Amino acid sequence: MTRTAIPIDHFRTSRLTAIESGLESALERLALEFPPASTVGHRSRAMLPESLLKRVTDADPTGAYPTDTGELLLAEAALGDADPSWRLGVAWIRIGAVERLNRRATDRLTRRRVGKSATITLPLVRATVGDIAAWLGEALALLEAAADDGEPPAALVERDIDRALRATWKLFGASGYIVDAPSNLAQALSILGEVYSIETGGEL
Amino acid sequence: MTAEHRPERIRALIGEYAAEFRKTALPMHDGEVAVEDVVRSLDLELLRFSLPQEFNDTPLMIGSDPLYVRRISESVIVQEELSWGDAGLMLAMPWASLAAFVIDQMAGPEIRESHYSRLANNAEWTYFAVTEPEHGSDPVSMETTLSRDDEGWVINGTKRYVGQGHRGTTGLVFCRREGTSGPMGLEVVLVGSETAGFTSAPLQTIGLRGAGLSELNYDSVRVPDDHVLGQQGKSTRRGLFGASHTFDMLRPGVGAMALGVARAAYDYVRAERRALRAEEEASMESIRQRILGTRSLIAAAARAVDAGKPSGPLSSAAKLEAVRLAEDATVEALRLLGPCARLEHPLLDKFRRDAQGFEYMEGMTDIQRQNAAQGYLTNRFWTAPTGLHP
Numbered sequence: 241m242t243r244t245a246i247p248i249d250h251f252r253t254s255r256l257t258a259i260e261s262g263l264e265s266a267l268e269r270l271a272l273e274f275p276p277a278s279t280v281g282h283r284s285r286a287m288l289p290e291s292l293l294k295r296v297t298d299a300d301p302t303g304a305y306p307t308d309t310g311e312l313l314l315a316e317a318a319l320g321d322a323d324p325s326w327r328l329g330v331a332w333i334r335i336g337a338v339e340r341l342n343r344r345a346t347d348r349l350t351r352r353r354v355g356k357s358a359t360i361t362l363p364l365v366r367a368t369v370g371d372i373a374a375w376l377g378e379a380l381a382l383l384e385a386a387a388d389d390g391e392p393p394a395a396l397v398e399r400d401i402d403r404a405l406r407a408t409w410k411l412f413g414a415s416g417y418i419v420d421a422p423s424n425l426a427q428a429l430s431i432l433g434e435v436y437s438i439e440t441g442g443e444l
Numbered sequence: 445m446t447a448e449h450r451p452e453r454i455r456a457l458i459g460e461y462a463a464e465f466r467k468t469a470l471p472m473h474d475g476e477v478a479v480e481d482v483v484r485s486l487d488l489e490l491l492r493f494s495l496p497q498e499f500n501d502t503p504l505m506i507g508s509d510p511l512y513v514r515r516i517s518e519s520v521i522v523q524e525e526l527s528w529g530d531a532g533l534m535l536a537m538p539w540a541s542l543a544a545f546v547i548d549q550m551a552g553p554e555i556r557e558s559h560y561s562r563l564a565n566n567a568e569w570t571y572f573a574v575t576e577p578e579h580g581s582d583p584v585s586m587e588t589t590l591s592r593d594d595e596g597w598v599i600n601g602t603k604r605y606v607g608q609g610h611r612g613t614t615g616l617v618f619c620r621r622e623g624t625s626g627p628m629g630l631e632v633v634l635v636g637s638e639t640a641g642f643t644s645a646p647l648q649t650i651g652l653r654g655a656g657l658s659e660l661n662y663d664s665v666r667v668p669d670d671h672v673l674g675q676q677g678k679s680t681r682r683g684l685f686g687a688s689h690t691f692d693m694l695r696p697g698v699g700a701m702a703l704g705v706a707r708a709a710y711d712y713v714r715a716e717r718r719a720l721r722a723e724e725e726a727s728m729e730s731i732r733q734r735i736l737g738t739r740s741l742i743a744a745a746a747r748a749v750d751a752g753k754p755s756g757p758l759s760s761a762a763k764l765e766a767v768r769l770a771e772d773a774t775v776e777a778l779r780l781l782g783p784c785a786r787l788e789h790p791l792l793d794k795f796r797r798d799a800q801g802f803e804y805m806e807g808m809t810d811i812q813r814q815n816a817a818q819g820y821l822t823n824r825f826w827t828a829p830t831g832l833h834p
Contacts, residue, residue: 282783303787314787355584364810402775413580414605414804418657419648427650430786437783 244278244325248387251332255380258336259343262309263428264289266333270326278323281435286317305428308344308421312428314435322436328383330436331397335379337429338405342372344422345411368407375404394439405429451521453506454513458525461490465529472532472654473794479536479654480611484567491537491567493522494544499564516693517746520700524739527704528711531798534701535607536654538569545690546572546616546632550674555634559614571615572690573603573660581807583618583630588662590619590631590672597672599633599662605804609658610644613637616673617662634671641665651797688756691806695759696745699766702802703738706766706773709795710735713777716789724780731773738765753827757819763802764812770799 250273258266267289271279276295280286286296290313293301297317305312346369349360359365379400386392409416409426416423471477483491489504493513497503503510513519526534547559562568579585588601599619609615614636621629635642641663649657669675710731720728745762748755774796778785786793803809819825 283788285784285787352578353585354579354582364813368810406771406775409800410803410808413808414575414657417649417651417801417804418605419650423650434778434784434786440783 244274244323246273246325246329248384251329251383254329255332255336258333259340262340263307263312263333263337263425263432264310266336267292267312267330270329270333274323274326274329277319278326280317280319281322281327282437282440284316284318285314285435287312287314287432287435289313303431305431306424307428308340308425312432314431324438327436327438328386328392330432331379331401331438332383334401334405334429334433335376335383337425338372338376338401338408341405341422341425341429342369342408342411345408349411365411368411372404372407375400375407379404392438394437398433398437398439402430402433405433450506451518454511454518454521455525457504457506457511458522459528461487462525462529465526465533468533469530470791470794472530473651473797475653479533479656482533482654483536483538486537492564494519495564496560499560501564515746516696516749517743520696520742520746523697523700524704524707524742527701528708529704530654531701531705531801532652532654534654534704535652536656538563538567538608544570545693546673547634549689550632551634552670555670555673559634562613566613568613569608569611569656571606571609571612571658571660573606573609573615573617575603575605577602577604577659584626586618586620586630588617588619589622590633591622595666596669597633597667599635599665599667601662603660603662605647606658606660608656609660610646611656611658612644615660617660632673633667634673635662635665635667639665639667649801651794651799652801655801689754692754692756692759693749695763695806695812696742696749698802698805699738699742699745699759699762702763702766702770702799703735703742705795705799705802706731706738706770707735709770709773709777709792709799712789712792712795713780717780720780727776727780731769731776734765734769734772738762738769741765748827751827755819755825755827757816757825758827760807760812760815760819761825763806764809764816767799767802767809767812770802774799 254266254270257269268291271292279288279292280296286293289310293313293315296319297315299315299317301313301315303314305314346360349365350358352359354362379397382392382397405426412422468477468482472479472482489502492500492502493504496514497512500512503512505511513522523534547556551559575581576587579587588599588603591598599617601619603617614634617633617635619631619633621631642665643661645659647657647659649655713728742762745755745758748758777792778796781789781792786796
């Protein structure tokens, strides 16, 4: 299995790009340091912006996942072998994109009111935001430590990101269950995590 | 039929229908078949399962005994089983409506007679409109108004996330009497969808597509006097009472639907993964035990409702645990099927999407936690009929 050597600053920058500019820009930035074959994930699937997908397959996409800033396409690609470094980079990006989604959710809750109070001031809402911060913080700390210590504990990192994503998604209330920009981004992030999971459990 | 074996026999009978539900679950979720067409293809006996005996001349039969599902403790069995098959289709069934519970509680005999007589003869949907775009279901902030002029009552406002709103031929709308503030100024009003000034639009959801979530607009909609429900009762037992009492009664049912989805995910993994690692087997066993525990909690809440002493906090706890279980069971199922499970197991992906939807029904998790805490701290959690009151 190919493992491309990547300086950690590149991962850090990719995460910040996800926060500020969205998933497509972050994946394009991450891909700057990788050969095309590295961007193919598990089970020979690739989930990428169109510009990157063209590098790994001519096949028609099997799925299109809109986000808040564009669209990721899913396709099967014969080329590639789920490079662990690329998948690690995607974990960094997923953290950044959950932070982006969280900003959007908390901005909304700052504007909304329950009675005379802004929703964001309600103790249980703030407690949820605190949980999300702790999960994302732990995932980031583990990825940072992996730069020195080698492999991160994959299952824990994935669990932290997924819990933060689900909790952030719920902050949108029922509006997050309607097909719209926040749920689109959340759904795309969930599928992206499956295609490029750093955890590789499953069938014996 | 002996009372002792009745729940098991209901479960067995409805389980057969649930297996049929499963066959259309994915095509309906994917939009390949219309919800309305699937519903119309269902047996009339099943469609009418919750109608009162006097309006139901074709009941479900268990052997030679007719089955009228009017008790919550039996309704939750039906809801769990059918949701195991397809929670979306369970929610699409025309007569499994929140509105029916409020009609039973608050409407006069003429309205009740008219409502059920029409439903008994037609596969019609009804809706129950509480939530608003800017304030959720916060009763204090509700902005839809009921005002009175020389010609009678008028409704103005917008409701959102209303199940079956665009399919409903009638619905119940929660409004604030103009000029009032606080929870006591709320009224519940029966509105026909043909009434001038009423418009509706479906909302596309990520799961539970049979639920038919909708946005409803009321632009100077006129309603007759007797459609403002509960006017003969005390003001404290009208609008908000109708909503909160209905939620207390219905939360065990929402819990039962979530439980059905959790069971579906559990069974899916058992069918797909014949061999599990020790850690994975332990996780599955934990889910199995939680299924049993949650079912017991739902049953306790339902018995309290049936005994006429519903415990809102207990109903909240039942919904809380069931929604948590549905989330954990579907997330764990995806994990156990490995990378790309959502792509390679579309039915499991649907279960995951459906499980998310229960969070938003009849109050989110934080509301249920607060209800349970408040009831527990004030010794209102265990009502006498549960047999668990200290």
